[in-house]
Amino acid sequence: MPVERAASGASLIDVLDRVLDKGIVIxxxxxxxxxxxxxxxxxxxxxxxxxxxxxxxxxxASQSILVARSAAGKAYDDLLAENAALRAQLGxxxxxRRAAVSRRRAASxx
Amino acid sequence: MAVLxxxxxxxxxxxxxxxxNGRPESRAARASANAPAPASRRAAxxxxxxxxxxxxxxxxxxxxxxxxxEAPEPLQFGAIGIGAAPSEVYTVHYRNLAAIVSxxxxxxxxxxxxxxxxxxxxxxxxxxxxxxxxxxxxTIFKTREDIVELLRSAAGAFCDVLNKMQNKLEFGLxxxxxxxxxxxxxxxxxxxxxxxxxxxxxxxxxxxxxxxxYGRLVDAALQTRSEAYLAEILRQxxxxxxASRINRPIGDRMIMNAAxxxxxxxxxxxxxxxxxxxxxxxxxxxxxxxxxxxxxFVNIRLKLERA
Numbered sequence: 151m152p153v154e155r156a157a158s159g160a161s162l163i164d165v166l167d168r169v170l171d172k173g174i175v176i177x178x179x180x181x182x183x184x185x186x187x188x189x190x191x192x193x194x195x196x197x198x199x200x201x202x203x204x205x206x207x208x209x210x211a212s213q214s215i216l217v218a219r220s221a222a223g224k225a226y227d228d229l230l231a232e233n234a235a236l237r238a239q240l241g242x243x244x245x246x247r248r249a250a251v252s253r254r255r256a257a258s259x260x
Numbered sequence: 261m262a263v264l265x266x267x268x269x270x271x272x273x274x275x276x277x278x279x280x281n282g283r284p285e286s287r288a289a290r291a292s293a294n295a296p297a298p299a300s301r302r303a304a305x306x307x308x309x310x311x312x313x314x315x316x317x318x319x320x321x322x323x324x325x326x327x328x329x330e331a332p333e334p335l336q337f338g339a340i341g342i343g344a345a346p347s348e349v350y351t352v353h354y355r356n357l358a359a360i361v362s363x364x365x366x367x368x369x370x371x372x373x374x375x376x377x378x379x380x381x382x383x384x385x386x387x388x389x390x391x392x393x394x395x396x397x398x399t400i401f402k403t404r405e406d407i408v409e410l411l412r413s414a415a416g417a418f419c420d421v422l423n424k425m426q427n428k429l430e431f432g433l434x435x436x437x438x439x440x441x442x443x444x445x446x447x448x449x450x451x452x453x454x455x456x457x458x459x460x461x462x463x464x465x466x467x468x469x470x471x472x473x474y475g476r477l478v479d480a481a482l483q484t485r486s487e488a489y490l491a492e493i494l495r496q497x498x499x500x501x502x503a504s505r506i507n508r509p510i511g512d513r514m515i516m517n518a519a520x521x522x523x524x525x526x527x528x529x530x531x532x533x534x535x536x537x538x539x540x541x542x543x544x545x546x547x548x549x550x551x552x553x554x555x556x557f558v559n560i561r562l563k564l565e566r567a
Binding site: 153154155156157158159160161162163164165166167168169170171172173174175176177186187188189190191192193194195196197198199200201202203204205206 | 376
Protein backbone atom coordinates (compact mmCIF):
# COMPACT_ATOMS: atom_id res chain seq x y z
CA MET A 151 0.00 0.00 0.00
CA PRO A 152 1.53 3.35 -0.94
CA VAL A 153 2.03 5.67 1.97
CA GLU A 154 1.69 9.40 1.52
CA ARG A 155 2.84 12.00 3.94
CA ALA A 156 0.11 14.25 5.31
CA ALA A 157 0.91 17.87 6.11
CA SER A 158 1.19 18.54 9.81
CA GLY A 159 -2.03 20.53 9.97
CA ALA A 160 -4.06 17.91 8.13
CA SER A 161 -5.48 16.03 11.09
CA LEU A 162 -6.93 17.90 14.03
CA ILE A 163 -6.37 14.91 16.29
CA ASP A 164 -2.68 14.86 15.44
CA VAL A 165 -2.47 18.58 16.17
CA LEU A 166 -4.35 18.34 19.46
CA ASP A 167 -2.21 15.39 20.45
CA ARG A 168 0.79 17.69 20.35
CA VAL A 169 -0.15 21.28 21.10
CA LEU A 170 -2.09 20.85 24.32
CA ASP A 171 0.58 19.64 26.71
CA LYS A 172 3.86 19.29 24.89
CA GLY A 173 6.63 21.75 24.04
CA ILE A 174 6.98 24.66 26.44
CA VAL A 175 4.31 24.44 29.12
CA ILE A 176 3.76 27.14 31.69
CA UNK A 177 2.23 26.15 34.98
CA UNK A 178 0.80 29.47 35.81
CA UNK A 179 -1.00 30.40 38.97
CA UNK A 180 -1.48 33.75 37.30
CA UNK A 181 -3.68 32.15 34.71
CA UNK A 182 -6.08 31.05 37.36
CA UNK A 183 -6.59 34.47 38.83
CA UNK A 184 -6.31 36.71 35.80
CA UNK A 185 -6.10 35.72 32.21
CA UNK A 186 -2.80 36.36 30.49
CA UNK A 187 0.64 35.92 31.95
CA UNK A 188 1.81 38.95 33.81
CA UNK A 189 5.35 38.87 35.15
CA UNK A 190 6.03 42.54 35.56
CA UNK A 191 3.13 44.03 37.49
CA UNK A 192 2.55 41.08 39.77
CA UNK A 193 6.29 40.61 40.20
CA UNK A 194 6.31 36.98 39.30
CA UNK A 195 9.42 35.17 38.25
CA UNK A 196 9.90 32.37 35.80
CA UNK A 197 11.44 29.20 37.15
CA UNK A 198 12.42 26.30 34.92
CA UNK A 199 10.75 23.36 36.65
CA UNK A 200 12.05 20.71 34.27
CA UNK A 201 13.64 20.25 30.86
CA UNK A 202 13.27 17.00 28.99
CA UNK A 203 14.66 16.39 25.58
CA UNK A 204 14.11 12.90 24.33
CA UNK A 205 17.08 12.29 22.15
CA UNK A 206 17.07 8.56 22.57
CA UNK A 207 15.42 5.69 20.93
CA UNK A 208 12.97 5.12 23.73
CA UNK A 209 10.52 2.29 24.02
CA UNK A 210 7.32 3.09 25.81
CA ALA A 211 7.00 -0.37 27.26
CA SER A 212 10.33 -0.42 29.03
CA GLN A 213 9.68 3.06 30.37
CA SER A 214 6.38 2.16 31.91
CA ILE A 215 7.88 -0.93 33.51
CA LEU A 216 10.61 1.17 35.05
CA VAL A 217 8.06 3.61 36.40
CA ALA A 218 5.95 0.84 37.85
CA ARG A 219 8.98 -0.76 39.43
CA SER A 220 10.19 2.42 41.06
CA ALA A 221 6.72 3.16 42.40
CA ALA A 222 6.50 -0.34 43.82
CA GLY A 223 9.99 0.05 45.24
CA LYS A 224 8.94 3.19 47.03
CA ALA A 225 5.90 1.49 48.51
CA TYR A 226 8.12 -1.35 49.70
CA ASP A 227 10.56 1.08 51.32
CA ASP A 228 7.70 2.82 53.08
CA LEU A 229 6.47 -0.52 54.33
CA LEU A 230 9.92 -1.42 55.68
CA ALA A 231 10.17 1.91 57.46
CA GLU A 232 6.74 1.51 58.99
CA ASN A 233 7.58 -2.00 60.06
CA ALA A 234 10.77 -0.86 61.77
CA ALA A 235 8.90 1.92 63.57
CA LEU A 236 6.25 -0.50 64.80
CA ARG A 237 8.88 -2.95 66.00
CA ALA A 238 10.57 -0.18 67.94
CA GLN A 239 7.25 0.74 69.55
CA LEU A 240 6.59 -2.86 70.47
CA GLY A 241 10.08 -3.23 71.89
CA UNK A 242 9.67 -0.20 74.15
CA UNK A 243 6.19 -1.27 75.22
CA UNK A 244 7.53 -3.90 77.68
CA UNK A 245 6.42 -7.46 78.32
CA UNK A 246 2.87 -6.61 79.42
CA ARG A 247 2.02 -5.05 76.09
CA ARG A 248 3.65 -7.79 74.16
CA ALA A 249 1.52 -10.28 76.02
CA ALA A 250 -1.57 -8.30 75.17
CA VAL A 251 -0.64 -8.37 71.52
CA SER A 252 -0.09 -12.10 71.47
CA ARG A 253 -3.39 -12.65 73.24
CA ARG A 254 -5.11 -10.60 70.60
CA ARG A 255 -3.41 -12.59 67.89
CA ALA A 256 -4.53 -15.81 69.53
CA ALA A 257 -8.08 -14.50 69.69
CA SER A 258 -8.11 -13.57 66.08
CA UNK A 259 -6.87 -16.99 65.13
CA UNK A 260 -9.90 -18.53 66.83
CA MET B 261 16.25 37.84 40.10
CA ALA B 262 15.10 41.42 40.15
CA VAL B 263 11.90 41.99 38.28
CA LEU B 264 11.42 45.61 37.61
CA UNK B 265 8.05 46.98 38.63
CA UNK B 266 6.08 47.72 35.55
CA UNK B 267 5.72 51.41 36.13
CA UNK B 268 9.47 51.94 36.18
CA UNK B 269 10.06 49.80 33.12
CA UNK B 270 7.31 51.55 31.24
CA UNK B 271 8.71 54.94 32.04
CA UNK B 272 12.17 54.03 30.86
CA UNK B 273 10.70 52.72 27.65
CA UNK B 274 8.77 55.87 26.96
CA UNK B 275 11.77 58.02 27.67
CA UNK B 276 14.07 55.95 25.59
CA UNK B 277 11.92 55.79 22.52
CA UNK B 278 12.14 59.38 21.18
CA UNK B 279 15.90 59.50 21.16
CA UNK B 280 16.29 55.98 19.90
CA ASN B 281 16.97 57.08 16.37
CA GLY B 282 20.68 56.54 16.28
CA ARG B 283 21.36 52.85 16.23
CA PRO B 284 24.40 52.45 18.45
CA GLU B 285 22.41 52.76 21.64
CA SER B 286 22.46 49.27 22.78
CA ARG B 287 25.88 48.17 24.03
CA ALA B 288 26.16 50.81 26.75
CA ALA B 289 22.49 50.91 27.52
CA ARG B 290 22.25 47.18 27.84
CA ALA B 291 25.40 46.94 29.93
CA SER B 292 24.45 49.68 32.33
CA ALA B 293 20.83 48.68 32.58
CA ASN B 294 21.10 44.99 33.12
CA ALA B 295 17.96 44.78 35.19
CA PRO B 296 15.63 46.77 32.92
CA ALA B 297 16.53 44.60 29.97
CA PRO B 298 12.87 44.52 28.96
CA ALA B 299 12.84 48.28 28.74
CA SER B 300 15.96 48.72 26.68
CA ARG B 301 14.86 46.00 24.31
CA ARG B 302 11.49 47.53 23.97
CA ALA B 303 13.10 50.77 22.99
CA ALA B 304 15.45 49.12 20.57
CA UNK B 305 12.98 47.00 18.70
CA UNK B 306 10.94 49.61 16.81
CA UNK B 307 13.91 51.08 15.01
CA UNK B 308 15.27 47.70 14.02
CA UNK B 309 12.05 46.26 12.67
CA UNK B 310 11.21 47.18 9.10
CA UNK B 311 7.46 47.16 9.67
CA UNK B 312 6.72 46.94 13.34
CA UNK B 313 2.93 46.69 13.55
CA UNK B 314 2.50 49.60 15.92
CA UNK B 315 -1.17 50.13 15.15
CA UNK B 316 -2.13 46.64 16.11
CA UNK B 317 0.04 46.92 19.19
CA UNK B 318 -1.91 49.97 20.21
CA UNK B 319 -5.16 48.02 20.26
CA UNK B 320 -3.78 44.99 22.11
CA UNK B 321 -0.68 45.10 24.18
CA UNK B 322 -1.21 41.46 25.07
CA UNK B 323 0.43 38.86 22.88
CA UNK B 324 -0.03 35.22 21.99
CA UNK B 325 3.23 33.24 21.87
CA UNK B 326 3.67 30.42 19.32
CA UNK B 327 7.26 29.34 19.69
CA UNK B 328 10.81 30.34 20.54
CA UNK B 329 13.55 30.56 17.90
CA GLU B 330 17.09 31.80 17.66
CA ALA B 331 17.01 35.06 15.71
CA PRO B 332 19.12 38.15 16.33
CA GLU B 333 17.14 40.27 13.85
CA PRO B 334 13.40 41.04 13.80
CA LEU B 335 11.29 38.77 11.59
CA GLN B 336 7.90 39.12 9.95
CA PHE B 337 5.66 36.27 8.89
CA GLY B 338 2.58 38.06 7.60
CA ALA B 339 -1.03 38.06 8.78
CA ILE B 340 -1.35 34.39 9.72
CA GLY B 341 -1.88 34.74 13.47
CA ILE B 342 -4.63 33.48 15.71
CA GLY B 343 -7.90 35.38 15.96
CA ALA B 344 -11.02 36.24 13.97
CA ALA B 345 -9.14 38.77 11.86
CA PRO B 346 -5.73 37.19 11.17
CA SER B 347 -3.08 39.16 13.02
CA GLU B 348 0.49 39.97 12.02
CA VAL B 349 3.05 37.49 13.26
CA TYR B 350 6.37 38.99 14.32
CA THR B 351 9.13 38.64 16.90
CA VAL B 352 9.96 39.85 20.38
CA HIS B 353 13.66 39.65 21.17
CA TYR B 354 16.04 39.12 24.00
CA ARG B 355 19.66 38.87 22.85
CA ASN B 356 19.76 36.01 20.31
CA LEU B 357 16.42 34.58 21.30
CA ALA B 358 13.10 35.55 19.81
CA ALA B 359 9.53 34.69 20.65
CA ILE B 360 7.20 34.41 17.68
CA VAL B 361 4.08 36.34 18.66
CA SER B 362 0.97 38.07 17.42
CA UNK B 363 -1.20 40.63 19.16
CA UNK B 364 -4.23 39.06 20.76
CA UNK B 365 -6.86 40.22 23.18
CA UNK B 366 -6.57 38.93 26.72
CA UNK B 367 -9.06 36.13 26.86
CA UNK B 368 -9.09 32.43 27.43
CA UNK B 369 -8.66 30.81 24.06
CA UNK B 370 -10.77 27.71 23.63
CA UNK B 371 -9.04 24.90 21.84
CA UNK B 372 -11.35 25.10 18.86
CA UNK B 373 -10.39 23.69 15.52
CA UNK B 374 -9.74 27.15 14.14
CA UNK B 375 -7.52 28.31 17.00
CA UNK B 376 -5.54 25.12 17.29
CA UNK B 377 -4.91 24.98 13.54
CA UNK B 378 -3.82 28.64 13.54
CA UNK B 379 -1.30 27.85 16.27
CA UNK B 380 0.03 24.96 14.22
CA UNK B 381 0.02 26.95 10.97
CA UNK B 382 2.28 29.62 12.44
CA UNK B 383 4.66 27.02 13.85
CA UNK B 384 4.77 25.28 10.53
CA UNK B 385 5.54 28.50 8.68
CA UNK B 386 8.30 29.56 11.06
CA UNK B 387 9.76 26.07 10.99
CA UNK B 388 10.50 26.23 7.28
CA UNK B 389 13.41 28.55 7.95
CA UNK B 390 14.12 28.19 11.67
CA UNK B 391 14.55 25.64 14.40
CA UNK B 392 11.67 26.15 16.79
CA UNK B 393 10.79 25.18 20.33
CA UNK B 394 7.02 25.06 20.19
CA UNK B 395 4.91 26.62 22.90
CA UNK B 396 1.90 24.66 24.09
CA UNK B 397 -1.42 26.04 22.94
CA UNK B 398 -3.04 29.09 24.51
CA THR B 399 -0.25 31.07 26.15
CA ILE B 400 -0.94 34.80 26.22
CA PHE B 401 1.29 37.35 27.88
CA LYS B 402 0.05 40.72 29.03
CA THR B 403 2.79 42.82 27.51
CA ARG B 404 5.92 42.67 25.39
CA GLU B 405 7.97 43.20 28.55
CA ASP B 406 6.53 40.04 30.06
CA ILE B 407 7.73 38.07 27.06
CA VAL B 408 11.20 39.58 27.23
CA GLU B 409 11.23 38.63 30.89
CA LEU B 410 10.27 35.07 29.97
CA LEU B 411 13.09 34.86 27.42
CA ARG B 412 15.57 36.37 29.84
CA SER B 413 14.66 34.06 32.72
CA ALA B 414 14.67 30.82 30.77
CA ALA B 415 17.40 31.83 28.28
CA GLY B 416 19.73 29.05 29.38
CA ALA B 417 17.13 26.35 28.94
CA PHE B 418 15.94 27.73 25.59
CA CYS B 419 19.45 28.02 24.13
CA ASP B 420 20.35 24.55 25.29
CA VAL B 421 17.26 22.97 23.77
CA LEU B 422 17.52 25.00 20.55
CA ASN B 423 21.03 23.67 20.15
CA LYS B 424 19.89 20.12 20.60
CA MET B 425 17.01 20.51 18.15
CA GLN B 426 19.08 22.35 15.56
CA ASN B 427 18.02 21.23 12.07
CA LYS B 428 15.81 18.46 13.30
CA LEU B 429 12.20 17.77 12.42
CA GLU B 430 9.54 15.60 13.93
CA PHE B 431 7.46 13.14 11.94
CA GLY B 432 4.46 11.21 13.17
CA LEU B 433 3.72 7.62 12.29
CA UNK B 434 0.63 5.67 13.15
CA UNK B 435 0.33 2.05 12.09
CA UNK B 436 -3.05 0.37 11.96
CA UNK B 437 -4.05 -3.17 11.23
CA UNK B 438 -7.21 -5.00 10.41
CA UNK B 439 -7.70 -6.86 13.67
CA UNK B 440 -10.23 -9.33 12.31
CA UNK B 441 -7.97 -10.24 9.46
CA UNK B 442 -5.10 -10.73 11.89
CA UNK B 443 -7.31 -13.05 13.96
CA UNK B 444 -8.19 -15.09 10.86
CA UNK B 445 -4.53 -15.41 9.98
CA UNK B 446 -3.67 -16.50 13.49
CA UNK B 447 -6.41 -19.13 13.39
CA UNK B 448 -4.91 -20.70 10.30
CA UNK B 449 -1.31 -20.53 11.50
CA UNK B 450 -1.60 -21.45 15.18
CA UNK B 451 -2.50 -25.12 15.70
CA UNK B 452 -3.77 -24.80 19.28
CA UNK B 453 -6.07 -21.99 18.34
CA UNK B 454 -7.46 -23.67 15.24
CA UNK B 455 -8.05 -26.89 17.22
CA UNK B 456 -9.93 -24.96 19.92
CA UNK B 457 -11.97 -23.21 17.30
CA UNK B 458 -13.17 -26.45 15.72
CA UNK B 459 -13.81 -27.88 19.18
CA UNK B 460 -16.05 -24.97 20.03
CA UNK B 461 -17.91 -25.16 16.74
CA UNK B 462 -18.68 -28.90 16.97
CA UNK B 463 -19.20 -29.22 20.71
CA UNK B 464 -22.81 -29.68 21.80
CA UNK B 465 -22.50 -28.96 25.52
CA UNK B 466 -21.29 -25.82 27.28
CA UNK B 467 -18.25 -24.31 25.62
CA UNK B 468 -17.47 -21.73 28.26
CA UNK B 469 -13.98 -22.92 29.17
CA UNK B 470 -12.98 -23.64 25.61
CA UNK B 471 -14.07 -20.15 24.61
CA UNK B 472 -12.16 -18.60 27.51
CA UNK B 473 -9.07 -20.48 26.53
CA TYR B 474 -9.53 -19.53 22.89
CA GLY B 475 -9.87 -15.84 23.77
CA ARG B 476 -6.76 -15.91 25.90
CA LEU B 477 -4.69 -17.58 23.23
CA VAL B 478 -5.91 -15.24 20.50
CA ASP B 479 -5.17 -12.17 22.60
CA ALA B 480 -1.68 -13.41 23.37
CA ALA B 481 -1.04 -14.25 19.71
CA LEU B 482 -2.27 -10.83 18.60
CA GLN B 483 0.00 -9.19 21.13
CA THR B 484 3.03 -11.16 19.98
CA ARG B 485 2.26 -10.43 16.38
CA SER B 486 1.83 -6.67 16.82
CA GLU B 487 5.01 -6.50 18.92
CA ALA B 488 6.89 -8.27 16.15
CA TYR B 489 5.61 -5.73 13.60
CA LEU B 490 6.51 -2.88 15.89
CA ALA B 491 10.01 -4.15 16.55
CA GLU B 492 10.72 -4.67 12.87
CA ILE B 493 9.39 -1.27 11.81
CA LEU B 494 11.32 0.47 14.57
CA ARG B 495 14.50 -1.39 13.77
CA GLN B 496 14.37 -0.20 10.18
CA UNK B 497 13.48 3.40 10.96
CA UNK B 498 16.06 3.67 13.71
CA UNK B 499 18.80 3.71 11.11
CA UNK B 500 17.57 6.99 9.64
CA UNK B 501 16.24 8.70 12.77
CA UNK B 502 17.89 10.63 15.57
CA ALA B 503 15.34 9.61 18.17
CA SER B 504 11.90 8.14 18.56
CA ARG B 505 9.06 8.19 21.02
CA ILE B 506 6.34 5.63 21.31
CA ASN B 507 3.01 6.97 22.48
CA ARG B 508 -0.01 5.01 23.55
CA PRO B 509 -1.98 3.69 20.58
CA ILE B 510 -5.47 5.13 20.18
CA GLY B 511 -8.28 2.67 19.61
CA ASP B 512 -8.42 -0.99 18.74
CA ARG B 513 -6.95 -0.86 15.27
CA MET B 514 -3.78 1.06 16.04
CA ILE B 515 -0.70 -0.97 16.86
CA MET B 516 1.82 1.84 16.80
CA ASN B 517 1.69 5.55 17.58
CA ALA B 518 5.15 6.98 17.31
CA ALA B 519 7.06 10.17 16.68
CA UNK B 520 10.49 10.33 15.09
CA UNK B 521 13.08 13.04 15.23
CA UNK B 522 14.88 13.34 11.90
CA UNK B 523 17.79 15.46 10.75
CA UNK B 524 16.76 17.76 7.94
CA UNK B 525 19.32 16.13 5.67
CA UNK B 526 17.89 12.67 6.42
CA UNK B 527 14.34 13.63 5.54
CA UNK B 528 14.27 11.99 2.13
CA UNK B 529 16.07 8.92 3.44
CA UNK B 530 13.41 8.54 6.14
CA UNK B 531 10.72 9.04 3.53
CA UNK B 532 12.15 6.35 1.28
CA UNK B 533 12.65 3.94 4.15
CA UNK B 534 9.08 4.37 5.27
CA UNK B 535 7.78 3.71 1.77
CA UNK B 536 9.84 0.55 1.58
CA UNK B 537 8.46 -0.64 4.90
CA UNK B 538 4.91 0.12 3.82
CA UNK B 539 5.45 -1.87 0.65
CA UNK B 540 6.73 -4.83 2.65
CA UNK B 541 3.94 -4.83 5.24
CA UNK B 542 1.17 -4.35 2.75
CA UNK B 543 -1.57 -5.49 5.13
CA UNK B 544 -0.87 -2.67 7.54
CA UNK B 545 -2.05 0.89 7.13
CA UNK B 546 0.57 3.58 7.63
CA UNK B 547 -0.39 7.15 8.53
CA UNK B 548 2.58 9.37 8.20
CA UNK B 549 2.53 13.08 8.97
CA UNK B 550 4.90 16.01 9.24
CA UNK B 551 7.13 17.81 9.42
CA UNK B 552 6.12 18.90 12.90
CA UNK B 553 7.86 21.11 15.41
CA UNK B 554 9.60 18.77 17.87
CA UNK B 555 6.66 18.60 20.28
CA UNK B 556 7.35 15.04 21.29
CA PHE B 557 11.01 15.64 21.95
CA VAL B 558 10.93 18.83 23.98
CA ASN B 559 9.21 19.33 27.25
CA ILE B 560 10.14 22.43 29.16
CA ARG B 561 7.94 23.08 32.16
CA LEU B 562 8.08 26.58 33.52
CA LYS B 563 6.62 27.70 36.78
CA LEU B 564 5.74 31.18 37.79
CA GLU B 565 6.49 32.08 41.33
CA ARG B 566 5.73 35.16 43.28
CA ALA B 567 8.99 37.03 43.62
